[in-house]
Amino acid sequence: MGHTFEINNNPKKRTLIQKGFKAFNNEDYKNALKFFSEAIFLDQDDLETKIGLLLSDMANDFPTEAYGFYEFYQSMLSTQPRSAREKIQKQILELIASFDTNLNKISYALKNEDSVKAESIDGILFADFKKMCDKHDFKEVFQNLMFSTKIIFTHKDDFYNFLDLLVENDFYEMSISYIENMRNMIFYDKKINEILRKAAKKQSENTKTN
Structure with missing residues (x-):
């Protein structure tokens, strides 16, 4: 020993x-x-x-x-x-x-064409998801959709925006989980680091208050 x-x-x-x-x-x-x-x-x-x-x-x-x-x-x-x-x-x-490893917690498609149709890939475009959030509470919209459909991202910045929204609305653990399960880490750049730091700060604040 x-x-x-x-x-x-x-x-x-x-x-x-x-x-x-x-x-x-x-x-x-x-x-x-x-x-x-x-x-x-x-x-x-x-x-x-x-x-x-x-x-x-x-x-x-x-x-x-x-x-x-x-x-x-x-x-x-x-x-x-x-x-x-x-x-x-x-x-x-x-x-x-x-x-x-394979991405298994979020389904997304990154396409060069802005004209991609959500129905062709069985999901809702992030742009349409954002419009729904403008009219209703983010948490309500997200929780209603997360188990019933996929959110489709046609641009890298859309995915960053989504991760940011998760953190801002206290889904910080889910934001971290999505990043951890990304198959291809080409997006693991300065913006991702900022989101992870923000999520870690939220996590720390939540730990102190509980």
């Missing part, structure tokens, strides 16, 4: 992790992988090391997306209490793991 404690708190491991993230921030992904690989050898269960290792590997092919994950991770750490650190790390690992 004592030996395990010594290994898990090995100062060399902490130094390697620090060097790894420094290299990652400097876009030196080769050395970042080297440092995190050495750290994982010292402690195979360390969640922060796993995050660094996976992000450094991802960054070789998808640097923008990898850094997006990293920024979200740091944002979550800074807005949540230290006691939530392990939970946050596990959420980030799940988010990374979902990078290549």
Whole structure:
């Protein structure tokens, strides 16, 4: 038992992790992988090391997306209490793991043609959804539609707008869930990061009031 404690708190491991993230921030992904690989050898269960290792590997092919994950991770750490650190790390690992998984919680189509017909893809266009929300309460409209039809997005900005509306109307967990389950992370950019930070802030505020 004592030996395990010594290994898990090995100062060399902490130094390697620090060097790894420094290299990652400097876009030196080769050395970042080297440092995190050495750290994982010292402690195979360390969640922060796993995050660094996976992000450094991802960054070789998808640097923008990898850094997006990293920024979200740091944002979550800074807005949540230290006691939530392990939970946050596990959420980030799940988010990374979902990078290549199928989208199964929202159906959307991104088309170049503005003339796409909702009936041809069995759903309601986001533009029509917005019109309904202008006349009625967002929560009422969304809750009535979410189990009966799909919302179709013809533009990337429409999807961002939808995620923003979810957060603003206290569906922040659903907004995060949609992002986590995106199959292709090409949209994981500055705007997505802003939405995730806003959702994390709402989540934190809600936790304090309960």
